[in-house]
Amino acid sequence: MRSTSASPAPDAADTRTALLQAAAAEFAEAGYHDATIRAICRRAGTNVAAVHYHFGDKPQLYLEVLRHLVAEANRRLPFDMGLGPEAAPETRLRAFVRSVLGRLLEPGPHAWLGRLVARELTEPTPCLEVMVREHIQPLADQVRSIIVAFLGPDRDEQTLGFCGLSIVSQCFFYFHCRAVVSRLLPHLPQGPAAVEPLTEHITRFSLAALKELARRPVGTAARRAPVPAGRTRSRRRGPRPAVAAPDFPHRS
Amino acid sequence: MRSTSASPAPDAADTRTALLQAAAAEFAEAGYHDATIRAICRRAGTNVAAVHYHFGDKPQLYLEVLRHLVAEANRRLPFDMGLGPEAAPETRLRAFVRSVLGRLLEPGPHAWLGRLVARELTEPTPCLEVMVREHIQPLADQVRSIIVAFLGPDRDEQTLGFCGLSIVSQCFFYFHCRAVVSRLLPHLPQGPAAVEPLTEHITRFSLAALKELARRPVGTAARRAPVPAGRTRSRRRGPRPAVAAPDFPHRS
DNA sequence: GCATGTTTCAAACAAACGTTTGACACGTCA
DNA sequence: TGACGTGTCAAACGTTTGTTTGAAACATGC
Numbered sequence: 268m269r270s271t272s273a274s275p276a277p278d279a280a281d282t283r284t285a286l287l288q289a290a291a292a293e294f295a296e297a298g299y300h301d302a303t304i305r306a307i308c309r310r311a312g313t314n315v316a317a318v319h320y321h322f323g324d325k326p327q328l329y330l331e332v333l334r335h336l337v338a339e340a341n342r343r344l345p346f347d348m349g350l351g352p353e354a355a356p357e358t359r360l361r362a363f364v365r366s367v368l369g370r371l372l373e374p375g376p377h378a379w380l381g382r383l384v385a386r387e388l389t390e391p392t393p394c395l396e397v398m399v400r401e402h403i404q405p406l407a408d409q410v411r412s413i414i415v416a417f418l419g420p421d422r423d424e425q426t427l428g429f430c431g432l433s434i435v436s437q438c439f440f441y442f443h444c445r446a447v448v449s450r451l452l453p454h455l456p457q458g459p460a461a462v463e464p465l466t467e468h469i470t471r472f473s474l475a476a477l478k479e480l481a482r483r484p485v486g487t488a489a490r491r492a493p494v495p496a497g498r499t500r501s502r503r504r505g506p507r508p509a510v511a512a513p514d515f516p517h518r519s
Numbered sequence: 520m521r522s523t524s525a526s527p528a529p530d531a532a533d534t535r536t537a538l539l540q541a542a543a544a545e546f547a548e549a550g551y552h553d554a555t556i557r558a559i560c561r562r563a564g565t566n567v568a569a570v571h572y573h574f575g576d577k578p579q580l581y582l583e584v585l586r587h588l589v590a591e592a593n594r595r596l597p598f599d600m601g602l603g604p605e606a607a608p609e610t611r612l613r614a615f616v617r618s619v620l621g622r623l624l625e626p627g628p629h630a631w632l633g634r635l636v637a638r639e640l641t642e643p644t645p646c647l648e649v650m651v652r653e654h655i656q657p658l659a660d661q662v663r664s665i666i667v668a669f670l671g672p673d674r675d676e677q678t679l680g681f682c683g684l685s686i687v688s689q690c691f692f693y694f695h696c697r698a699v700v701s702r703l704l705p706h707l708p709q710g711p712a713a714v715e716p717l718t719e720h721i722t723r724f725s726l727a728a729l730k731e732l733a734r735r736p737v738g739t740a741a742r743r744a745p746v747p748a749g750r751t752r753s754r755r756r757g758p759r760p761a762v763a764a765p766d767f768p769h770r771s
Numbered sequence: 772g773c774a775t776g777t778t779t780c781a782a783a784c785a786a787a788c789g790t791t792t793g794a795c796a797c798g799t800c801a
Numbered sequence: 802t803g804a805c806g807t808g809t810c811a812a813a814c815g816t817t818t819g820t821t822t823g824a825a826a827c828a829t830g831c
Binding site for chain 2: 787788789790791792
Binding site for chain 2: 300387388389390391395399403404407424425426428430432433435436437439440441443444446447448451452455465468469471472473475476479
């Protein structure tokens with residue numbers, strides 16, 4: 268029946284949405300694996316059995332949270348921040364970087380989906396397929412389109428793919444490895460305060476690289492700096508300690 | 520006594536090293552959290568109680584594995600691949616990238632430590648402090664030294680830090696997000712086959728960026744492309760939720 | 772009023788985990 | 802020989818997890 272009125276006495280629909288909300292927060296903070304159904308229900312003020320009544324089991328609850336957040340995010344702010352393909356490539360690049368960083372670092376519910384996506388990248392859940400299809404693929408397409416705007420449409424797929432990884436990786440690394448980064452580089456701005464300076468840096472860094480790659484097609488890069496004694500490329504120097512050699516006192 | 524022969528009758532030292540070996544493999548494959556003591560002992564051919572007899576508990580076993588692998592790795596191949604600070608910056612950069620990628624993507628026990636470090640970056644364990652102090656800090660110093668070689672010693676710490684993140688992030692992203700990358704960009708080389716082309720790309724990409732940043736000091740970058748309707752830069756619309764609000768949960 | 776379907780709850784269930792226990796086998800030294 | 806420390810083992814412990822149960826509370830339709 269699902270009465271649509273927000274009545275003072277919580278009805279069925281309220282319990283469901285309360286669970287969705289609580290689950291989104293808990294999954295975003297703790298990750299799929301570490302988020303427990305009991306913690307979610309405590310936050311939602313319901314019984315643990317409510318999850319299985321409304322959603323079936325934990326994976327289905329997670330899937331429902333994902334669909335909910337993806338729909339809401341796409342309705343609100345797309346990755347191109349409203350810029351079409353006709354905008355200047357540099358502007359589109361900056362908007363993309365700013366959008367991804369905001370979705371990861373800004374406080375509150377706005378960043379729930381971004382953090383879920385970030386976790387899905389490094390520790391996939393059973394819902395990875397859905398996540399890729401409905402959210403990550405559009406993101407990848409957007410990056411590709413921006414890079415094509417810089418390098419032209421005739422570049423090989425490998426170059427386009429690698430350049431996309433280079434840009435996206437810079438955006439995600441600061442969030443993925445925040446625990447170590449904050450220890451190693453404590454003077455850098457932390458959390459939401461990092462969004463603007465990081466946007467600036469990643470844009471400049473990637474811009475310079477893309478312009479250079481656009482100037483020189485693959486294969487015509489500046490000749491490599493002379494390497495002393497043929498190091499670095501075929502990096503085998505002198506006698507290797509052994510051949511396979513795990514170097515554990517070998518058993519078996 | 521410590522008989523060095525792989526004797527048919529395993530003695531005490533053999534059990535200990537067997538556990539270390541099995542634990543290293545298991546931790547590298549499954550991660551600290553998902554690796555179970557039972558699986559480690561099954562692989563080592565011992566009883567579950569052996570872990571607590573020889574190492575105390577699971578964190579101490581993990582710590583012992585880390586120390587062992589770090590010592591072995593530092594003995595074998597340092598991050599600078601034998602290149603000193605006098606080598607050409609471009610050569611040092613390529614050697615560093617190649618070294619990190621090799622430690623992540625190459626098959627077999629050689630990559631055990633690299634994968635443990637990579638996991639520690641995204642999902643820290645109780646041993647994070649030790650890991651940072653004994654292994655990650657030297658890595659960061661090496662990156663910083665290379666960047667200083669490009670940008671000069673007078674750059675601000677923020678620029679040096681950001682540039683280091685940009686380079687390291689590109690190296691780790693391909694491994695951290697391999698599940699998604701292989702789905703999204705199936706035409707890219709996978710696993711060990713990616714080491715050489717990725718080294719080439721990341722080096723070129725970062726090289727171009729560093730040279731550009733060396734050419735133009737901070738603040739004198741090419742003026743920004745005009746942004747339509749003032750989006751992207753100050754996209755704050757309506758009231759901010761709050762001011763202080765870090766809400767950047769690290770969680771244990 | 773009564774039967775029916777929906778929703779919630781406390782309580783228990785089964786599995787997996789890290790950890791501990793107590794007994795047994797073995798080598799060493801008095 | 803007998804006591805002692807070392808190393809190993811099967812078995813169990815206590816906790817936490819996702820999941821299920823069976824009985825209430827509630828609204829709805831005849």
